[in-house]
Amino acid sequence: MPASRRRDVEHQAKIQAPAALAYQLIANVTTWSWIFPTTVHAERLAGDDAADRVGVWTTTDGTINHWVALRRLDPRALRVSYRQETARPPVADMGGTWIFEPRGDRECLVRLQHDYQALDDDRDTLAWIEEVLDRLSTDELAAFQAGAELASARPQRLLTFTESVVTGGSTGDVYGFLRDMRKWVELVPDLVHVEVRHDVEDVQVVRTETLTGHGRHASEVVRVCRPGAIAYRHLVVPPLATVHTGEWRVTSGSDGTVATARHTVVFDEEGIPTVLGAGADLEEARRFAQRELGAGSVAVLNAARAHLG
Structure with a gap:
C-alpha cells in the first residue's frame, strides 16, 4: 500500500x-x-x-x-x-x-x-x-x-561552569572510569550507593545516593556515552533547581589526560529558600550550586586520578 x-x-x-x-x-x-x-x-x-x-x-x-x-x-x-x-x-x-x-x-x-x-x-x-x-x-x-x-x-537563573583535573592514565582509561559509575562507590567520598538500571547501546540510567550537608540525596540520571564524552541529565533535582544537565569530557593535554566536568543548572527562585533557608536569594543559590557541584565533580576526578595513578 x-x-x-x-x-x-x-x-x-x-x-x-x-x-x-x-x-x-x-x-x-x-x-x-x-x-x-x-x-x-x-x-x-x-x-x-x-x-x-x-x-x-x-x-x-x-x-x-x-x-x-x-x-x-x-x-x-x-x-x-x-x-x-x-x-x-x-x-x-x-x-x-x-x-x-x-x-x-x-x-x-x-x-x-x-x-x-x-x-x-x-x-x-x-x-x-x-x-x-x-x-x-x-x-x-x-x-x-x-x-x-x-x-x-532573567539569564542569571542559568548557570554553566566547568572544573578540570589532569589525571594519570590514558584517555581511554579515564573515560572508562567515568563511564562505569559502579567503580565510584568505594573511591568517591559521600557517594553511598550506585545502581545501574539500564546500560544499552551507550545509554545508561543510573540511580545514586549521596550524603550532603543537607542530608541524604537520591538522584536518577540518564547518561549518553559518546566517544570521549558522557552527557547526562538528572531526572530528580533539588527544589532550588528545575534543570541540572552536564557532561564529562576527556582530552589529551600537554601535561597528561585532562578530564573536564561541565554543569548547567536552571534555578527555581521560589524553591531556593526550601534548600538554603528563608531570605536566600539567587546569588546565594548560584554560589552554593557551583561550590557543591564543583566539589562533587572534583572528588570524582580526583578519584579517577588516584585509581589510575
Whole structure:
C-alpha cells in the first residue's frame, strides 16, 4: 500500500524575547537539554552553521529515544528547517521548520511547522499521529517560550561552569572510569550507593545516593556515552533547581589526560529558600550550586586520578 498524502500543520506562540536570540537557541543544539524537559543530549554530528546533521537523545515515561536529523539554517531569514533521517512507523517521513518573526525589539512570533506522511491512510493511525504531533508541538513551544524568555529577561537563573583535573592514565582509561559509575562507590567520598538500571547501546540510567550537608540525596540520571564524552541529565533535582544537565569530557593535554566536568543548572527562585533557608536569594543559590557541584565533580576526578595513578 502506498504512503498517504503529505500533511502540513503549524503551531504558533508569541514570546517575550528577541527573534535573533530565539533563533540562536534553536540553531545551537547544545542549549536544548536545558530548554526542553525531555532532551537528555543533542549534538552536531557533522556540518556547519549553514547545514548540519544533528543527533538527539530524549527520555519520556522511562523510554529513551534517539533520532538524527538533517538541518538547514538561515540566520538572515531566522529559519531552521529539518528532516528526520529515518522516521518511525507509523510515520513514513517527517520534517519541520522553526520560523522566528520579529514583533519589535523584545518580542517575536515563533511558528513551528511540520510536514509528514503516514505509511498508509488508516483513519485511526492518522488520528493518532495528529493527536501526538499536536500534543508534542504544544509542549515543545511552551518549553521553548519559557527557556527563551528566561534567557532574555532573567539569564542569571542559568548557570554553566566547568572544573578540570589532569589525571594519570590514558584517555581511554579515564573515560572508562567515568563511564562505569559502579567503580565510584568505594573511591568517591559521600557517594553511598550506585545502581545501574539500564546500560544499552551507550545509554545508561543510573540511580545514586549521596550524603550532603543537607542530608541524604537520591538522584536518577540518564547518561549518553559518546566517544570521549558522557552527557547526562538528572531526572530528580533539588527544589532550588528545575534543570541540572552536564557532561564529562576527556582530552589529551600537554601535561597528561585532562578530564573536564561541565554543569548547567536552571534555578527555581521560589524553591531556593526550601534548600538554603528563608531570605536566600539567587546569588546565594548560584554560589552554593557551583561550590557543591564543583566539589562533587572534583572528588570524582580526583578519584579517577588516584585509581589510575
